[in-house]
Amino acid sequence: MNKSYPIMLQLNGRKVVVSGGGKVAERKVVSLLDTGAKVLVVSPEATEKLKQLALEGKIIWQQRSFSADDVSDAFLIFAATNDKEVNQMVRSAASDHQLVTIADDPEESDFHVPAHFKRGRLSITVSTGGASPILASQIREQMEQQFDETYEEYLEFLFKARQRILWEVQDPSLKRQLLTAIISPEFLKSKNREDDFQKLLDEYSL
Ligand SMILES: C[C@@]1(CC(=O)O)c2cc3[nH]c(cc4nc(cc5[nH]c(cc(n2)[C@H]1CCC(=O)O)[C@@](C)(CC(=O)O)[C@@H]5CCC(=O)O)C(CC(=O)O)=C4CCC(=O)O)c(CCC(=O)O)c3CC(=O)O
Ligand SMILES: NC(=O)C1=CN([C@@H]2O[C@H](COP(=O)(O)OP(=O)(O)OC[C@H]3O[C@@H](n4cnc5c(N)ncnc54)[C@H](O)[C@@H]3O)[C@@H](O)[C@H]2O)C=CC1
Structure with missing residues (x-):
């Protein structure tokens, strides 16, 4: 049974240590770049990409x-x-309250990194609990097609429209009705979402 708990971590300003500078380390580091984490890589060798990120001060x-x-x-x-022994040494060096993942030992890891991508405020993550990282990757690719770039702007629209509904509508059932209406395919496809939304509010004299 998969007992893990999915959360979205805020890493801004937090120190993240990566031991190793190969292709696995690189993949993890690249996905940390937009989080605002302070990333320290410790490794005798590093990939070209990691070297470049270090030169750029990232x-x-x-x-x-x-x-x-x-x-x-x-x-x-x-x-x-x-090096398995070094990876275990990293595990032993950490305290119980620190979160550790070991690239070659999923069972002894506190967390796994899911396959993931973002469309602005929308974040989609896929985990197979270590059963098949390639399947996770393939599902992520399929999701990237389904939730294409248009979702970035759409999510911004939803965010603003929802704020307005929460402010302006008191009645709980009308609130729910409007919040459901704005996620309809018409709004996703519309070229004039803001106008359509205003028309919807006008229908209810809001
Ligand atoms: C448990 C976990 C721990 C963790 O790393 O967090 C883990 C563990 C291991 N991965 C291994 C191998 C591969 N991993 C990938 C790729 C990814 N691995 C990722 C996550 C995870 N990998 C976590 C579970 C996630 C889940 O299942 O949901 C992804 C999703 C996210 C990321 O890394 O950012 C990223 C795809 C990103 C994307 O495309 O979106 C590929 C494919 C490739 O390289 O192209 C291969 C080769 C194929 C194969 O082996 O299946 C091995 C064996 C190593 C060896 O042979 O020595 C272990 C260790 C073991 O299983 O014991
Ligand atoms: N979790 C995952 O997603 C995956 C995990 N793996 C596992 O991850 C591990 C690393 O794989 P790759 O990045 O492909 O290996 P790699 O050979 O490309 O890189 C290994 C890195 O570790 C560094 N290193 C070696 N000894 C060190 C030490 N004492 N201190 C600090 N750094 C040291 C090397 O300089 C090198 O930069 C392997 O054990 C592999 O089994 C492999 C594929 C995917």
Whole structure:
């Protein structure tokens, strides 16, 4: 049974330590870039991409082997070296309250990274609980087709329209009706969402 609990973490300003600088480390680091996390990569070698990110000041790369005190004030920790013993050393260096993921040991990890993508405020994540990362990746690709770029603007519209409904409508059932109406395919496809929304509000004299 999969007992894991899905959450969206706010990492802004938090320290995230990645041990290892290979392709797995790179994939995890790239997906951390827009979170505002302070990413420290500790690894004797790094991919070209990681080196470039370090040069641009987007991450810090310390070119050396992992040492236990690297994780002392980290919020999230990725053990992503190709050395099982080093990865276990990272696990042992962390305290119980720190969140650790070990690239080659899902059972001993506090969290897994799901396949994911964003369309503005919409975030879609897919987890197979370690059964098949490739299936997770494939489902993510299918979802990317279904929820294409148009969703970014649509979500902004929904956000603003919802705020207005919450402010202006007192009656709970009308509120629900309007909140449901704005997610209809007509609004998704409309070229004049704001006008259509205003017309809808006018119908109810709002
Ligand atoms: C448990 C988990 C822990 C974690 O890393 O968080 C984990 C573990 C392992 N992955 C392994 C292999 C591969 N992982 C990928 C790809 C991804 N792996 C990701 C997540 C996760 N991988 C977590 C579970 C997620 C879930 O199942 O829901 C994704 C979704 C997210 C990301 O990494 O950002 C990203 C796709 C991103 C995307 O496309 O969207 C590929 C495909 C490729 O590289 O193209 C392969 C090769 C094919 C294969 O082996 O299946 C191995 C064996 C290593 C070895 O052989 O030594 C282990 C260890 C083990 O299973 O023991
Ligand atoms: N969780 C996942 O998504 C996946 C996990 N894996 C597993 O992840 C691990 C890493 O895979 P890759 O990135 O492909 O390997 P890689 O060989 O490309 O990179 C390994 C990195 O670890 C670094 N390293 C080695 N010893 C170190 C030490 N003592 N301290 C700090 N860094 C050290 C190396 O310099 C190198 O940068 C493997 O154990 C593999 O089994 C592989 C594929 C996917």
